[in-house]
Amino acid sequence: MSKPYTDKSSSRSPEKKDKVMQDHKLEYKENIMTIPNLLTTMRIVSTPFLGYMVTTGAYEWGLGLFVFAGLTDLLDGYIARSFTNQRTALGTALDPLADKLLVSVLTITLTIVNLIPVWLTSLIVSRDMALIGASFYIRYISLSPPKNFSRFFNLNKPSAKLYPSTLSKANTALQLSLVALTLAAPVFNYIDHPALQTLWYITAVTTFWSGWDYWKNGWSYVKILPKK
Secondary structure (H helix, E strand, O other): OOOOOOOOHHHOOHHHHHHHHHHHHOOOOOOOOOHHHHHHHHHHHHHHHHHHHHHOOOHHHHHHHHHHHHHHHHHHHHHHHHOHHHOOHHHHHHHHHHHHHHHHHHHHHHHHOOOOOHHHHHHHHHHHHHHHHHHHHHHHHHOOOOOOHHHHOOOOOOOEEEOOOHHHHHHHHHHHHHHHHHHHHHHHOOOOOHHHHHHHHHHHHHHHHHHHHHHHHHHHHEEEOOOO
16 A cells, blocks of 8 residues: 655654644544443453463363354444444454454464364465554554654554455455354364365455455545544
8 A cells, every 4th residue: 555645744843843742732532431442352352262262172162252252243333333422443443453363363273273274374364464564554654743652552542544345344254254163163063064165265265355455445445534
């Protein structure tokens, strides 16, 4: 993705730098302590426990925790859509990040126990890591000066909103279905079922296709927030 504008803060005069600092005080600040963000955080916290359960063979417990994580995903989306005061710019980035972490950890651990092929896991994780890296890049270039560590990770001051593509939403649903059905396979005794293997290839195609779409049209899914 090409850079939408050039940062010229280093060449500003002292007067202009003072003006930048004044503008910084006027930046948009939002309340991130919302129910959807809390539910999303719970999903993120549950992810390493899910991975541990898979690697230790506790598939029944892992499946139960995965169902709980899925319910929090549905609930936080419903609340954010239904109540305007529960929508945040942070949520638009945190929710897909939680999904990517969940899918990445489960695909890796399910590959470790030989339930998902290595080539498919490599494709899924590579795409998701690239998207996470792109979100950090967007955060950096959309952040007004001064750009420092504390401001970069100040979650109360968003600088951009990210909107997933329709194709990416479908791919995420397929990835979540893949890890859910694979996690359930040893519980209900259908490991290596042909239908499950077919899902591998469908997921692989949509994963590659959605990654290519973001590479070509990434900025159409980004909104840089103005100062207020």
